[in-house]
Amino acid sequence: MLDVLATKSTGSTPALDNTVWHALTGRQRHLAVGNDGALRYAPAIAPFAALMDTTPESFDALRGLIEEHAPVALTTLDAVHPPAGFALIRHATLLQMVWQGEPHAPTQEHVRLTERDVPEMLALAAATQPGPFGPRTIEFGGYVGVRKAGKLVAMAGERMKVEGHTEISAVCVDAAFRGQGLATGLMKLLVASICARGETPFLHVLTSNHGAIAIYRALGFGERREMHLTVLGLAP
Structure with missing residues (x-):
């Protein structure tokens, strides 16, 4: 996977570095499914999910969300390297504007x-x-x-x-x-x-x-x- 490339900054709002997590623990908490290790939107709303961190415990929580619901889409600053048991369905690079x-x-x-x-x-x-x-x-x-x-x-x-x-x-x-x-x-x-x-x-x-x-x-x-x-x- 590609490494993140720094682009012209238009702000340093930390929430934008991990938008899904901050949305689901903040203004859109009512749409969240999951626990302290991993959160996602209900699949019928959106596939986006986020990890609290990259510990094995958080990936275990994410695995449970996938098992119970559906595959997830992560948007992260750094490339995601999941442990064994996960399948990479797609990887792409997004520009946040x-x-x-x-x-x-x-x-x-x-x-x-x-x-x-x-x-x-x-x-x-x-x-x-x-x-x-x-x-x-x-x-x-x-x-x-x-x-x-x-x-x-x-x-x-x-x-x-x-x-x-x-x-x-x-x-x-x-x-x-x-x-x-x-x-x-x-x-x-x-x-x-x-x-x-x-x-x-x-x-x-x-x-x-x-x-x-x-x-x-x-x-x-x-x-x-x-x-x-x-x-x-x-x-x-």
Whole structure:
């Protein structure tokens, strides 16, 4: 696995170095499953999990969460080297970006998305692959969308929340409606909403997704650092 590379820092908030752990022991404690050694979101909400540390005891706790629920995704500063018994399903490198701009008054026409919209949200996520999205992901809150002729064609929302920061996620647009600025408009809307609460928006994007990174930079997001994304299951 690759070592973490330091990138231009936009802040030293420790919570952003271990976002999942700080979210599940803080503002999103009500969504946590697990114990002191390892925590995760319920699989229907998101696959993300975090270890308290890298001791055998914490990995044992993580093993129990995988056995009981499903494989997990870890986002860490350093490469994860699990003990025997785990299976590496995927490894990738993420770029964590933090808002550095000035919010603008949102102009994007939109609708607030609720539980009744979940079937359409799942279909849009399946078609566009913006990242993990399950039947209970709506519980993160803050989801907004654009409808054309009654059809949901774009959406974006909030995901992990730590002290002073809220993540923007699930930004996606139906292929037939791209190039109209819908994703940008929804992101500006979310940025304005998060900033109005006195918080700072942030996001994660695959380092290989150069097009998205360029768009996020243009919107006012700056690179904070690279992170490891490691998806683990159990060895057969």
